[in-house]
Amino acid sequence: MFSQGNGLLFKDFLIDPHKVPKGGKVLLSHAHSDHVKLSKKAEFFATPETIDLVKERFGDAKFCALEKNKKHKIDGFEMELSNNGHILGSAQAKFSADGKDFALTSDFRLQDSLLFCGAEPLKADTLVLETTFGSPEYVFPKQIDVANEMTTWVEKNSKKGLVLLAGYSLGKAQELTKISNDAGVIPIVHDSIFESNKIYEKHGVKLGKSLKLDHNLKDSSVLIMPPQLVDRHLFATLEHFDKRKIFSALATGWKHRGAFDETFPLSNHADYNELIEYVRQSNPKLILTDHGFCEEFARKLNKLGFNAKPLKQHKQKMLGEF
């Protein structure tokens, strides 16, 4: 059943639930904290990369690794995971049972980015589409261009002072690590970023080098931090102890600048146009929109001739009932 606010259920499989029932079987689409809740009394299925990231960030549990691009037969249905371009290990999923297909994008990106290829749209009868940026005001430039622009900005300003880059510790910060290395500077990174960087490297994603932040600010001219740790207090501390001029930038798809000198629209999510493009290529009979601008985007899809509904309005309990 689909339980509102607790992920989706396909047969006996819960997908990214907030509450994990005893003895439950859970599919983790990726390792971001809003998708992961662990329990000792359940079994967790995910890609090997996601399992490594989840273990590092949230601790141990009973895990079962599922390789991408392989059909896995589980409890009378078939499940296949495939790349969705969001972060290391992230996957979209296709379920098949009783002659019907259901696809779920989870958080995804359609275009290629600095580190990953974009998602390849899944074909299915029913598509659950993640619509984080499903509003026309969110159209991003090509991500490779944004990354190149940032690299130039870092190269220039790291010669004049201390560059402070802010981006989520998992996903964005690894792109920032690569950007800094591309700009010729080995960055100092917050602990949480350093540990994720190691796992990216372990799985063959080349980021370049990084140093763990440990009273060593003098050793580099680039510092990468999670945005929630960058506030006025940090700026004041840096200005007091590090006499260099600070050049700060935030990497985010959201329209937000805060105390930063620059905002770069680097995003791990599909923008408005990519969402429409995914649906066009997938062409499902029913689209269930989830997250963000789900209502607004479902209305837009209906105007384009598709059959779409926000997932939260659905009364049906099971993905297989749609």
Ligand SMILES: [Zn+2]
């Ligand atoms: Zn995510």
Ligand SMILES: [Zn+2]
């Ligand atoms: Zn998410």
